Amino acid sequence: MAPTNSVVSAIRVLEAVGERQPVGLSEVARAVDLPKSTVLRTLRTLAEVGWCGLGEDARWRLTYRAFAVGNQARDAGGLRERALPVLHELQLATGETVHLAAPDGRELVLVERLDTAHRLRAFLPLGHRIPLHASATGQAYLAACTDEEVERYLAGPLEPSTGHTVTDPGRLRECLAQVRARGWSVNPEGLSDGIAAVGAAVLGPDGRPVGSLSVSGPTVRMTEDVFDGHGAAAADAARRISRELGAGLRT
Structure with missing residues (x-):
């Protein structure tokens, strides 16, 4: 996946989580029409930089870092x-x-x-x-x-x-x-x-x-x-x- 496409995919995944949270991996993959493996890698990267997290219920959510940046916009x-x-x-x-x-x-x-x-x-x-x-x-x-x-x-x-x-x-x-x-x-x-x-x-x-x-x-x-x-x-x-x-x- 080209770097630009990776950024686009990451933003799409982030938006999908925000619109549906708490949300499971399969639902996110369906929403963005990408393979589950690709979505999982993207979610893990977003989690590493603090934009989303995986709860004990195995569902993804945005973090307050996403809120802080969005609130500035x-x-x-x-x-x-x-x-x-x-x-x-x-x-x-x-x-x-x-x-x-x-x-x-x-x-x-x-x-x-x-x-x-x-x-x-x-x-x-x-x-x-x-x-x-x-x-x-x-x-x-x-x-x-x-x-x-x-x-x-x-x-x-x-x-x-x-x-x-x-x-x-x-x-x-x-x-x-x-x-x-x-x-x-x-x-x-x-x-x-x-x-x-x-x-x-x-x-x-x-x-x-x-x-x-x-x-x-x-x-x-x-x-x-x-x-x-x-x-x-x-x-x-x-x-x-x-x-x-x-x-x-x-x-």
């Missing part, structure tokens, strides 16, 4: 640091869970979550990958992209997360047009059953989206009656964060 662009004060205000104003996500390919990655005090709440773990078409954060992000970028996304697979996920390209175009006109997205149960959310895009200095935020909660509280109020609050928070990042300052 969590705010590499300064988005989270600039956003946090505004997100706290948004959470207090709405009383629901607030999420902040940043783009990674065809998905967003959850980089911050501020929980509601309600026992019944929306919950996604930090680092969770969120499909753009299936989520309030994703639809808000897509709506802030160019038409060409939207069409490239629509040309790819639009897998359902729930029975309410928008998977038809034509209908998704209509949803994005509504987001652009309204200023925020509305996504009832598109990502998780029983959870509704509103979202808004955060822009960088060049006016392009660098992330998005959402207000999420169970459908017993997140009803049509609160969509406009929570949506407007989310859009205002996103504008404030965008200004903090320098959006609109370039001439």
